[in-house]
């Protein structure tokens with residue numbers, strides 16, 4: 208829209224001829240209007256205070272620069288000693304010291320708000336992060352896709368997408384052995400199976416627990432496969448760590464931050480599933496917990512979110528795949544089984560996820576889905592899984608997909 212040429216229009220800037228008094232003329236020419244002596248003394252005082260504030264800004268900047276230099280020295284010592292960069296106890300103590308030594312003109316909340324970004328910048332420097340990537344899990348400038356070993360397999364940057372296949376829950380030695388044998392015969396490398404099942408109803412099958420893990424590990428070892436299993440309880444992490452190659456954090460535990468912190472500290476690879484009620488930013492911040500507490504090898508899993516649609520159990524958020532690939536360099540997996548909640552949609556959703564750029568898929572498979580103790584509606588039979596993996600081109604005969 209062009210601006211009105213009507214001088215009566217209040218949005219039309221006044222021309223010099225329309226200006227009234229000397230104050231107006233002086234202002235339009237960028238000069239100060241004549242001032243009374245009282246005005247002048249206020250202006251002088253203001254100018255002096257502003258100059259003092261500018262000088263304080265410079266001093267604060269110099270002090271922060273000095274602090275950053277010291278942080279660089281701490282970094283060098285920590286690298287030499289292989290100490291963790293982030294020390295939450297030290298950080299808490301620094302806040303306490305600041306608050307205890309404050310004169311009272313700033314509230315505790317203001318002191319924390321002031322020093323939080325200073326501490327964050329220091330930590331980013333210590334961890335060698337670029338300032339433009341706000342999170343550790345964000346793709347750093349020019350960073351290629353990440354890739355890491357998972358037992359005998361690899362996640363990320365594989366020649367073709369990987370498949371994590373297996374039953375919803377480990378139910379028996381025979382059941383997991385039949386699935387493991389099929390997975391291995393296809394040249395696939397990942398065997399999943401729930402041992403600790405987070406079920407909506409407390410009366411539903413809760414998994415075989417440690418016995419399930421033992422059966423899963425044995426079957427995987429017989430066939431040279433990597434084990435993927437869900438951890439639901441921080442108290443089980445230690446026992447599971449010897450058994451599992453890739454810890455899975457399920458949708459219901461994505462925001463269990465104590466679990467994420469403890470899991471991060473084990474430094475073992477983690478497959479983090481998106482909560483069905485989480486935005487992608489919340490999902491990335493959950494991954495950030497793992498990264499902050501020490502986990503380098505994180506894969507993200509889109510597994511469907513809750514919408515008003517009831518034809519599927521959840522709605523697979525296809526856009527999440529390319530968005531997560533853009534924002535992070537982490538491998539992104541799509542669990543199409545839990546998203547669909549029905550076996551007949553596994554193939555089209557799998558194709559969609561791969562077309563969207565997923566590094567791999569998770570699909571549940573059971574020797575006899577109708578008799579499964581959990582998720583009977585969407586598990587594929589073994590022949591269905593074999594046909595699908597061939598149709599999707601995930602099967603290989605030589606040393607390529609999913610191998611180091």
Ligand code: PEP
Pocket residue numbers: 375401405437456457458459480510542545
């Ligand atoms: C699972 O993969 O076994 C599972 C329970 O999935 P989700 O956490 O995505 O519901």
Ligand code: MN
Pocket residue numbers: 375376545571581582
């Ligand atoms: Mn399941």
